[in-house]
Amino acid sequence: MINTQSYRGELLILLSTMLAGIGWIASKLVILEVPGETFVTARFLLASIILIPFCFKQVFALRFKQVLSLCTVGLVLAASIEVWVYAISISNTLSVGAFIMSLAMIIAPFISWLLYKISPPRIFWLTLPVTCIGIMLLTLTDGWIIETSQWFFLLSSVLLSLHFVLNKQVLNSVKPLTSICVQLFMIGSVGLIVMLIMSPESVHLNSHILFWFAVSTFVATCIRYLSQTLGQFSVKIEKASLIMLLEPIWILILSVSLLGEVVEAQKLIGGGIIILSLFIYIKLQHKPPVAQTVVATQKP
Template identity: 30%
Template sequence: MPTADPLRSPLRADLMLLLVTLLAATGWIFSKEALAGMPPLLFIGTRFLMAGGILAIFAHASLRRLSSTDWRLAAGVGLIFSVAVSLWVLGVHHSSHLGESAFINSLGILLVPVVARLMFGDRPPRTTWIALPVALVGFALLSLNAGFRIESGQWLMVSAAVGFSLLINANSRVVRRVSALPLTSIQLVVVGLVLTLVSLPVEPWPASLSAATLGWLAASVIFASTLRFFLQVHAQGLTTPSHAAVILMLEAVWTALIAAWWFGETMALLQLLGCSLIFAALLINRWYWVRRLFKRR
């Protein structure tokens, strides 16, 4: 039997993760378009409920083997996910600039080691404390661009970033008991159920949905949720979490580029400087793994 090429899996993982970042970036576009015809919580609830149901088909055998404790832990993380993604979709709804919002949302990656320190006593790497001030200066420049104030969409994205940092920390603990695919499917279904139920009393539901809205919803479910999470789970199994995080940072860059093409978004000088500093902070925070990535290439 021929032996496997040791470079094949890392390269395959890198290419798959690159595709994941592109799918995630298109998800911002799909979501913004769908929100023109659906209220935010109903949209994200429906999207995640359908995507979670599809992933559950692939995870059926694994789901049957989970204990009641595993289900409770996965559902609990799903509640954290519900809060984070509801803030995210409200941020997208109120955002006047998707590219800027994507960079603000990426602050969640920087906050992961800080939250781990506060919640679990983990010691963050030195690069985290160097990266945070750089990111804060970047965010300050974005707020200055709005005239010395932070817009509602920016506040919501910062809050979503905090929520996602909590989610990543919780997931990193639970995934030691529950494998990634069934864990993801349970979380998406929980998010879908929770936010759809919350939407029912607080949002006006449309009497009907246009064909365009249904198309954007379908694209969000199939490409930006189901396919994205399926590929991400598979690719992360072929590489290390830190290495994957380096490539996943590109989501904000792709989002800004696609939004510039699709919506004709442009960035003022302060926005460009702010986003650049936030991305620089992400690189500083992951410098050890960025350096390893280039050394390997």
């Protein structure tokens, strides 16, 4: 007999990966004409305002310690988002960046080991060399030269992994949607501070920019995180993580079809190896890793 609730949850998570892929494309198209700090500020502040009606009682009921924890974790996520937006703004290969960002699932157990002395499972050490081979094939296409954007994608992935680990602790006492709303507000607030410091030039808006901004904010942020949150309530962590591996695949398809990106065979093989290593890691580990329990903060 089919578990209808689980099946619906899987479809919601699948939808969230597709919306995340659309978010990458929308973000790239917006920041081609709008400063990254302005985009981050407007997108995430507006997203938090849209979500607050669904959890305002829980937000105002938070204790000071919980608010402090959420703000701290939100700052880490904000740093990851700021670096990610900059990487997108200077990158010509979104698909490569997406595969690099997917490494957060592999990096997170290592960070957990450093911070909390939680030893990664044996399969982590077995898949790590395979992942490194994938990275080499993905990035080293012109000799031993790595593009600047790829370094920033890697830094963003490391920061996202740190967020995964810290957010794991926060979610033990705060509901996911409440955590999402507060952290999105923190991202927008940090973006506002950066924007004021940088003093960007005035932005000339047009229908093209507004359309993709709306897609990025409503579709790729609000609806995406809500569908992911609802889906993970009824789907096992391992299965949810496997479905979410599809995100860089969608980004690859969209970047090739909409942005005209050309992906060499070597990069495709490298990306495939990374996805394979993540698949093996999820399927064969004995304990669910920290990175698989996060609801709200994968890549934008």
